[in-house]
Amino acid sequence: MVGCRLSTGSIMQHCFIVFMIMLFSMHTQAQNSIPRLFESANIPDPVALPLTTKAAEKACRHWNRPLLEREDVIHVIRENTNFKIQENKNVRYEIVNSLERLGFTIQTILFESREGVWVPASLYVPKGEGPFPAVVNSHGHWKDGRRTDIAQQTAQLLASNGYVCLNMDAWGVGERGSEHTHEYHGSNLGASLMNVGETLLGLQLSDNRRGVDLLCTLPYVDADHIGATGASGGGNQTMWLAATDDRIKAVVPVVSVGTFRSYVMNSNCVCELMPDGLTHLEESDVLAAVAPRALKILTAIQDGNAAFAPLQMLKTYKQISGRFTEKQLAYELFNSGHDYNTDMQRSMLNWFDTHLKTNTTKKQDLTVAPLVSVEDLSVFKGDKAFPSIVTTKDYIRVAGQNLHKQLESVQHIDRKEKQTQLFSMLYPGQRDIVLRRYTYNASKGWQPLLLETRQAQFIPLFYRLPKNQTKGFKLIISSKGKQQIDAVKLSELEQHGYGIIVFDLYAVGERSSQTGDHIDGQLPRFHTVSRASLWFGEPMMGIWSNEIAMVIKEVQQLFPDQPITLLADKEAALATLYYTALSDRSYSVELNEVPISYVWDEGKNADAFNMAVHVPGIVSWGDLPMLLALSNSEFHLSNVVSITGEKISNEEWGTYLSWLKILKHKLNTNGKISRN
Template structure:
C-alpha cells in the first residue's frame, strides 16, 4: 500500500474545517484576463517591428509577409474560379439610374444575391462594391441602400451584396425555409465552428464573395475594370478591410465603423464576431491598421463615429500608423479618416465624405459633396429570389456543405498521413497542433497548496490550488473516501469542478464506489470563467482571444489536465498505479488529448456523452459542440477516433 507523504498528512490535519464552500481561489481571475496581458505583450512586439519599417523595401517585404500569413490562416481559396452564371431577375427604372436584382455564383451551387445600381448615360462607369453589415435584411437595409444611392447619384455604379447568413443567403433554415436564427452574427458563429475544424474561417467565405463581386462588376460592359472601389459599415467594414488588403483591383476603399486597434478592442468590448478573428493574428503581429498598411499606398479612408462601440481612439491610432507608412512611400494624402457624431453607423456627412473620396480617386473629381438625406425603397422590391432564400433551392450548397466537402478531402490525406507515420510521429503532430510542449506535465516546477477542507458524511473534500511555472493557478477539489479501493479518477466537466459535486451527484457516486476523485476547473471554467456566457456559443470571447493568440483552449486545458494528473498521482494508494480519467460531454475531448499525449499516465479513459468525432460536426448546420472545443485545422492531421489509437486498444470506454 502506498501512503500519503507525511507533510501532506500534517497539512491536511492542520487546516481548519470550512463550510460547504467549494471555491478555492481567494481572488479568482478569469482566464480571459491572463490572455489580455499576453495580447498586450504581442501587440508591443508588433509596434516595435513597425518602427523598423523605414524604407520602401522594408515596407514591401512587410506587406508580403502580412498577406501571406492572412491567406494561410483563412484557408486556401479555390484554385479556379467557376463561371458566374449571372442572371438578372428584375430591373427597376429610376430617374437617372436603374437597379438590377442579380444572382451569380461564388462557387458552384453557392450563389450571391445582389442589387446593381447603374447610372444612365454613357459608360463605362466606376463600380463600388457595398458590403453589408450585420443586418438581417443585408443588401436591402436602409444604410446599404444609402451607400448605393450616394454612389449612383454621383456617377458611379454600386453593387450591394448579401453576405452569407444574411438577406437571401441564410445558411440555416427552418422547416418553413425561413432563417432559423434572427441574429445574423449567430449564423456567422455557427458556420465558424466547422470552418475552424477544416482550417478555414467565416472570413474565408466573405472575402471570396467580395472578390467574386468584383468579378461580376468587371464582367459588365458598363463598368470600367480599372476603377473599382469598395465600402461597407460594421461587418461590411470588416469585409471591406479584408478584401481591400488582399485584392489589388480595389483602387479606392472606405471601411466604415470597424477599424480600431486590437489593444483598444481587447481593453474594452473584446473580440467580436467570428469572421473578425483570424487565427494567430495578434501573436503574429497583424493588427487592424495592417489592413490599411497591406494596401499602401492605394487610397483608403476610414469612416468612424465618436460614440461607436469600436473605440474611436483606436481608429485614430490606426490612422497614425498607416499615415506613417503611406508617408514613407511618398503618399501620405492617400489615407485619411472622417469622424462623425453618433453611435455605430454612417451619419450623412460621413456618407457624403465617402462619396467624395470615391469621386476623387475613381473619377478624378475633387468637388465636395453635400450631406443629404437619401430615401430608401421597400425591401421587397430588391429581392432576387422568389422564395426569399437561395438555400430553398435543393441544389444550393451551404457553407456547412462546402466545409463537409473539404473534410472529406482531408480524410483521404489524413488516412495517408497515418499510414506512413509512426505512433510517436503522430503523437508529435497532436502535440504541435494543440500547442502542448513535450515538457508539459513532466519537467515543469509545480506544487499544490491546500486551502480548505469540507467534511461530508462518507468522504472528505480537500480544496487545492495547483501551480506550475508562470501558468495561472488551477482550482482543484480532491474527494477522498474513507476507504480507497479503486484508482484515482480525474474528473473533467465542461462546467468545471463543481458541476457534479453536489451531494448525491455523479462525483459522490464515484467516491462511494471507492475512488479518490480529483475534479478540475480547467482554464476558463468555474472560478476562472468569465461571467458572461451564452447557451449557444459558450464563452466565445475567451475562445476567440485565445484563437487570436494562435492557441486553442483544448490545448491549454490539456496542459492543465497533464499537470493536475501529476499532482493527483500523490493520492494513489498503490505504487505505480495509473490514474483513470472521466470526461463528461465536450470535456471528454480534453480527456482524449491528455491520454493520447501521455498514455503512460492513465489506465482507463471513460467518456460520457462526448462527441464521437469532429468530422460529422462539420456538416451540422447547428454544431453540437461549442467553439471552446474546436482546434484550428485539426482535421488536416487527426480526428477524435485517431486519438484512441494513440491511447491504446481497450483503454477508452464510452459510457451509456
C-alpha cells in the same frame, strides 16, 4: 514608435497580484461539499487580465518595429485565413431579376465565387453611358445582409451618383443562412469553418475578391476605378479586401477600425478573427498595405464597441500615416453611435468622387429613394430552392465526406505522425508547465492543492483519498466546474471506495471570466475567451488538454501506485479525448454527452456545445473518430450525441463503431470502445 510600459514578465507579475488578492476562503456550495479555494468577489478577472496583457505585449512589439511590407502582410493573411485567389478571372453569373428605379437599375444576381459556391448579390447599375467607377459595398451584422436598410441606402446613393455598386450576402448571412434565411453567421457556425481548415474571414475575403473579378468583367465598369466600403463587420471586410487586392483604388471602412489588441476580450464576430493573427501583425500592418491607394477611416465617437473606439483607431492611424501621402489618407469622427448614417455616407461619396472619378463637375444627387422590400431583392421566391447556394453546414458536410473517402483509401496510418500533427495543432507555442505547488489544510474532508503554472495560471485542485486502496482515483473533469458535480455521484463513488480528484479547467468554475461571460451575453459560452485565445493561435482544447496532462502528472507524482480513471462530460469530454489521443498511457475513460464528430448533422441546434470545442484543421486531420482510434485507452461512452446534440441511434452507433474499428486497424492501436 509607440512607448510601451509592459515588460516581458508583465503577465506573470499581473497575475501573481491576482493570486495574492484571492483569499483562501474555503467557501462551500449547496450543490456538493467541494470547497472553493478563492474568494472571487472584487478581484481582477483571472482570464481577462492575462489575455489583455499578452495582447498588449504583442501589440507593443509590432508597434515598435517597422511596418510589414505589403507582400509579407498578404502572405500572413493567406497562411492564417486560407483565402483563395482564383486564377481564372472570368466569373459565371446569372441575372435572377431586375428592378427599374429612377436613375439606376437593381439586378438581383447569383455569381460563382468558387466551384459550386454561388453568391446571392444585388448589382446597382446607373443609367446612361459607361463605363462607370464601381464600389464593393459590404454589409455588417444587420439583419438581412445585403438587403438591410443601411446596405440599400449606401448602394442607392452610389448608383444615383454614377457608381456601379455590388452588394453581396456575406458567407452564412442573408440568403446564405442554413435555411436560406438570415441568421448570425458567427458563433459556433462561423467558428466551425476553422475545423475544416477554413476561416469565416478567409471565405468572405475570397468572395469579395471574386466580386471584384466580376466587376472587372462587366463592360459598363471602369476596372481601373474600383472602391470598397462597408460598416462594422462590412468595414472589416473592406479592410482585408483592400489590403490584398490592389485593384481597389479607394477605401472607406466605417465604424470598424481599431487595433487587433483591442479585439481581445471585446465584442467581435468570428468573421473578424484571424487565427494566430497577433503573433504576426497588428491592424496597422494590414491598413498600411492599402498604401499608396486612398484610405479614409470613418469612426463614431459614441460607438458602443470598445474595439472600434476613437482612441484605438487613432493608434492605428498614427502608425500608418508615414506610408501615405497627405492626400491619400484621412479620418473623420462623427458624433453618433455604431452606424453608417447619412453624414457618413456623404463623406464616403466625397472621398470616392475625389479618388475614383475623372470628372466631378456633376452635382451630387443626395436624394434618398424609397427602399426595396427584402422580398423583392431576394433570390429565393416562395418555396423555390437553389441548392447551388452552399451554406456553412453544407460546406462542412462535404469536407467530412471527403475526409472519409480519403481515409478509406489508405491502408496504413502512421500513429506517431498523426500525434505529431495533432500536437502542433493544439500547442503552437511553448506548452504550459507547473512551476509551484501550494498545499493548505483540509476542509470538509477535501485536501486542497493549488498549482501555479509558467503562464501565470492558478489551478485549484481538491482530492479525497480512496477508502479502498485497490480502487484508485476517479478524476472528474466537469464542463461546468467542480462545484456543479452531482453530489449523489460523489457520494456513490465514495461508498464504492474510490478516491476522488476534482479541479477547474481554464475559464471554468472558480477560474471563470466574469468579463468574458458578460460580453458573451446570449451567445454560447466562451465566445469571447475562445476568440481571444485564438488570436494567439491557441485553441481552448489545447489549453484544457494540457491542463489535464499537468494535473494527471501531479497526481501520479503524489500517488504513483494508484490507478486513475478519467470522468468527463460535454466539452470537458472532448478535451479528455485530445489528452488521451496524445498520451502513451492507457486509462479507463468514462465520457458523458460526448459528440461523435465535428461535422454538422441535420440537427438544428448549432450551439449544443460551447465555443471551447473548436480546433483549426481538426476535421481535415481526422475528426473525433481519429481521436478515439489513436488512443489505447478503454472508453465507456454515455449519452452519445451529434455536434447539434441529437441522440445517436443504435444503427448510427453500429456504423460509427465499425468505422472506429477500421481506423484502429489502420493505426494498429488497442483499447475497447463501448456505449452505455
